Amino acid sequence: MGLIECKYHKRAGIIFVCVHVRQDIINRKKSEQIIKIVFPDNREIESKFRYDKVLHYCFDCVNKYNFPSQNTKLADKDFNQFYDNTLFPPACCKCFTELNS
Numbered sequence: 001m002g003l004i005e006c007k008y009h010k011r012a013g014i015i016f017v018c019v020h021v022r023q024d025i026i027n028r029k030k031s032e033q034i035i036k037i038v039f040p041d042n043r044e045i046e047s048k049f050r051y052d053k054v055l056h057y058c059f060d061c062v063n064k065y066n067f068p069s070q071n072t073k074l075a076d077k078d079f080n081q082f083y084d085n086t087l088f089p090p091a092c093c094k095c096f097t098e099l100n101s
């Protein structure tokens with residue numbers, strides 16, 4: 001799991017969110033609705049080393065990119081089909097949790 005330099009939390013873990021959810025984080029506001037796709041890490045390694053990939057996005061992205069409209073679980077191999085680093089910029093996982101939980 002990568003780290004990000006956050007002005008509120010210093011070094012924090014990365015979370016992948018759509019540009020719209022990221023904008024909400026920058027504006028310090030809770031996102032209206034967040035949908036997530038989880039790509040479970042099924043590697044045959046000790047569970048503490050496993051790291052599920054998760055993408056979070058909003059309804060705009062559902063309409064725009066035909067993403068699933070509800071929380072979904074997909075195979076790890078499908079991750080690259082969805083992930084695009086311009087569409088899912090990394091954000092601070094602590095900011096995300098603070099604002100959206």
Ligand SMILES: [Zn+2]
Pocket residue numbers: 018019020021057058059060061
């Ligand atoms: Zn979005």
Ligand SMILES: [Zn+2]
Pocket residue numbers: 006007008009010012092093094095096
């Ligand atoms: Zn933060």
